[in-house]
Amino acid sequence: MAILSLALKSLVNRRFTAGLIVLSIALSVALLLGVERVRVESRNSFANTISGTDLVVGARSGAINLLLYSVFRIGDATNNISWKSYQHFARNPLVAWTIPISLGDSHKGFRVLGTNQDYFRHYRYAHKHPLHLREGRPFQDVYEAVLGYQVAKKLHYRVGQKIVIAHGAGMTSFALHADKPFTVVGILDPTGTPVDRSVHVPLEGIEAIHKDWIKGRHVPGLHISAQQARKMDLTPKLITAFLVGLKSRIATFRVQTEINDYRKEPLSAILPGVALQQLWDLMSIAEHALLVVTALVVAVGLVGMLTVMLAGLNERRREMAILRSVGARPAHIMLLITGESLLLSLVGVVMGLLLLYTTLALAQPYVESHYGLYLPLGMPSTREGIMLGLVAVAGLLIGLIPGYRAYRYSLADGMSIRI
Amino acid sequence: MPQSPAIQISELRFRWRSNLPEVLYIPELAVARGERIFIRGPSGSGKSTLLSLLAGVSLPSAGEVRVLGKPLSTFSGPQRDHFRSDHIGFVFQLFNLIPYLSVLENVTLPCRFSRARRDKVLKTGATLEDEALRLLEHLDMGDEALIHRPVTELSVGQQQRVATARALIGAPEIIIADEPTSALDSDMRQAFLRLLFQECEAAHSTLLFVSHDRQLEPLFEQHIALDEINSAGREGP
Ligand SMILES: Nc1ncnc2c1ncn2[C@@H]1O[C@H](COP(=O)(O)OP(=O)(O)O)[C@@H](O)[C@H]1O
Ligand SMILES: [Mg+2]
Numbered sequence: 001m002a003i004l005s006l007a008l009k010s011l012v013n014r015r016f017t018a019g020l021i022v023l024s025i026a027l028s029v030a031l032l033l034g035v036e037r038v039r040v041e042s043r044n045s046f047a048n049t050i051s052g053t054d055l056v057v058g059a060r061s062g063a064i065n066l067l068l069y070s071v072f073r074i075g076d077a078t079n080n081i082s083w084k085s086y087q088h089f090a091r092n093p094l095v096a097w098t099i100p101i102s103l104g105d106s107h108k109g110f111r112v113l114g115t116n117q118d119y120f121r122h123y124r125y126a127h128k129h130p131l132h133l134r135e136g137r138p139f140q141d142v143y144e145a146v147l148g149y150q151v152a153k154k155l156h157y158r159v160g161q162k163i164v165i166a167h168g169a170g171m172t173s174f175a176l177h178a179d180k181p182f183t184v185v186g187i188l189d190p191t192g193t194p195v196d197r198s199v200h201v202p203l204e205g206i207e208a209i210h211k212d213w214i215k216g217r218h219v220p221g222l223h224i225s226a227q228q229a230r231k232m233d234l235t236p237k238l239i240t241a242f243l244v245g246l247k248s249r250i251a252t253f254r255v256q257t258e259i260n261d262y263r264k265e266p267l268s269a270i271l272p273g274v275a276l277q278q279l280w281d282l283m284s285i286a287e288h289a290l291l292v293v294t295a296l297v298v299a300v301g302l303v304g305m306l307t308v309m310l311a312g313l314n315e316r317r318r319e320m321a322i323l324r325s326v327g328a329r330p331a332h333i334m335l336l337i338t339g340e341s342l343l344l345s346l347v348g349v350v351m352g353l354l355l356l357y358t359t360l361a362l363a364q365p366y367v368e369s370h371y372g373l374y375l376p377l378g379m380p381s382t383r384e385g386i387m388l389g390l391v392a393v394a395g396l397l398i399g400l401i402p403g404y405r406a407y408r409y410s411l412a413d414g415m416s417i418r419i
Numbered sequence: 420m421p422q423s424p425a426i427q428i429s430e431l432r433f434r435w436r437s438n439l440p441e442v443l444y445i446p447e448l449a450v451a452r453g454e455r456i457f458i459r460g461p462s463g464s465g466k467s468t469l470l471s472l473l474a475g476v477s478l479p480s481a482g483e484v485r486v487l488g489k490p491l492s493t494f495s496g497p498q499r500d501h502f503r504s505d506h507i508g509f510v511f512q513l514f515n516l517i518p519y520l521s522v523l524e525n526v527t528l529p530c531r532f533s534r535a536r537r538d539k540v541l542k543t544g545a546t547l548e549d550e551a552l553r554l555l556e557h558l559d560m561g562d563e564a565l566i567h568r569p570v571t572e573l574s575v576g577q578q579q580r581v582a583t584a585r586a587l588i589g590a591p592e593i594i595i596a597d598e599p600t601s602a603l604d605s606d607m608r609q610a611f612l613r614l615l616f617q618e619c620e621a622a623h624s625t626l627l628f629v630s631h632d633r634q635l636e637p638l639f640e641q642h643i644a645l646d647e648i649n650s651a652g653r654e655g656p
Contacts, residue, residue: 002531006520013519318514324476325511326585327504327532329497415471415509 029352052124114206136186338403345395423488460645475499508586515582536589
């Protein structure tokens with residue numbers, strides 16, 4: 001089309017201004033898509049935190065609270081549950097496996113999780129992914145530990161290293177179980193879940209380091225050495241929570257009701273999928289607010305284009321009169337001006353995509369190692385495609401405003417512009 | 420059958436908007452084909468307005484304008500635009516060129532809008548660029564260095580010659596020049612006019628030349644004083 005090639009030449013002639021408009025549109029488009037990609041990926045990674053587990057059981061509390069401390073290892077349990085109750089449900093004929101979890105201690109800001117070998121056997125994340133050791137083996141002895149990927153990486157720990165566990169979850173906990181150090185025997189592969197930030201030890205280890213503690217305080221004068229503790233009964237009396245895998249998912253509600261109605265102790269059994277969804281919904285307000293803000297940034301970019309196009313229009317009345325004199329119709333003039341806006345937004349969209357992919361490629365390793373979030377470089381999703389299309393259409397619609405003004409000018413001016 | 424006159428006006432009245440006074444009232448005017456007409460009149464007397472009526476960019480409030488025998492008022496807007504691109508070449512007083520097009524692109528611009536003018540050029544066996552170069556050469560603008568210069572860097576006289584080449588390309592029947600020489604100094608005006616006459620003759624085009632410079636008047640065969648034929652604002656009979 002002859003007019004569109006004129007539009008292109010006119011833009012090339014004003015390449016500095018045009019470049020600035022394209023840059024502002026490209027930046028806003030890259031921001032929009034970047035936010036969208038982070039949003040989708042964090043939702044995915046969030047939903048991938050735990051999989052294959054049918055029920056999560058803890059002391060009676062809200063579903064989200066239980067999910068937060070047992071799966072995300074954030075915050076603390078209001079109450080523990082007894083080993084007896086755990087044993088009772090672990091032996092239930094409908095139950096295929098269980099994973100006991102004991103929380104409360106930490107190591108340099110990372111949560112320490114007491115569990116047993118079943119953790120390595122049955123724990124699943126993402127699409128039924130089992131845990132995999134990149135180095136070493138699962139713990140066997142009382143004083144052995146397996147580190148999540150991030151723990152080993154951040155603290156530069158290797159297999160064979162001795163670590164000391166602190167009482168309580170705080171970063172600045174001074175109450176150390178210094179007399180009973182643990183040996184690192186294994187390091188897990190990254191999972192992108194809270195497992196990466198956990199230190200895993202046997203339940204017996206948790207029990208052993210607390211032998212000379214009562215109600216969270218070291219008993220003065222009482223000292224039980226690591227070797228002495230070994231010889232004592234290290235069966236835990238309390239755990240924090242346990243995960244349940246059923247033989248058949250059909251039994252889920254039956255077992256859930258059974259646990260919730262358990263007479264001897266107030267327990268809560270939740271469906272992790274449902275609780276994850278609830279938790280995500282809590283955050284979706286912020287998520288949508290973010291998306292709205294970035295959409296507004298795109299709008300600001302397009303309004304910038306509108307301003308520049310409108311401001312330049314008056315100077316171009318002469319050009320329009322010349323075009324009219326050689327036979328251009330008012331509609332041609334409108335197409336010229338609107339076409340320029342469309343070209344600017346199309347180039348802006350393409351540059352925005354390039355910018356997004358460049359940024360993603362550069363930021364990918366950092367985001368993955370710091371936030372456990374893998375940002376894929378894949379082709380734009382349908383939703384992203386629709387967003388890009390909407391930006392281009394918005395650019396076209398906004399271009400109709402100066403286009404229509406130019407149309408009116410060229411009708412009213414005739415060819416009698418004197419500058 | 421004799422050829423219809425280039426321009427024929429009867430009882431033409433024009434006002435820019437209904438609340439503005441009448442700018443033009445021309446009871447009668449005819450221009451034969453191939454003539455070179457000098458149109459003079461003081462500034463603001465409606466010369467440019469008359470030209471835009473002849474070009475079909477504006478429509479008369481009353482009366483009739485026939486160009487090459489065609490009553491323009493009966494045409495639709497796009498038809499008038501098309502008619503203009505096919506049959507009329509324009510040169511304005513100043514700023515004639517599209518700043519983002521090269522010299523050659525400016526000259527060949529009408530051929531983007533008029534198939535008739537493009538075909539007329541191509542029928543001679545030349546490309547549009549060849550023809551543009553030929554016209555520029557005739558107008559003393561054949562210099563390679565000049566042709567590749569951005570149009571905004573050309574002198575006013577050079578710009579006017581490029582604009583003239585653009586008006587002439589594809590040999591339209593009518594050339595309209597609206598004070599094309601008023602920005603030139605007087606030696607250049609004479610030279611410019613000679614070139615313009617020469618090319619109009621070669622293309623058999625009718626030339627309507629508007630100016631308020633009476634020194635140029637003797638070079639033309641026909642003269643119209645717009646303030647004499649325009650009865651707008653005077654008491655009607
Ligand atoms: N686009 C326009 N809208 C309204 N009035 C106009 C327009 N162009 C010219 N006029 C008016 O029409 C009259 C004649 O102008 P014009 O034809 O340009 O005169 P000239 O070319 O003889 O100097 C002037 O009063 C001018 O103000
Ligand atoms: Mg004028």
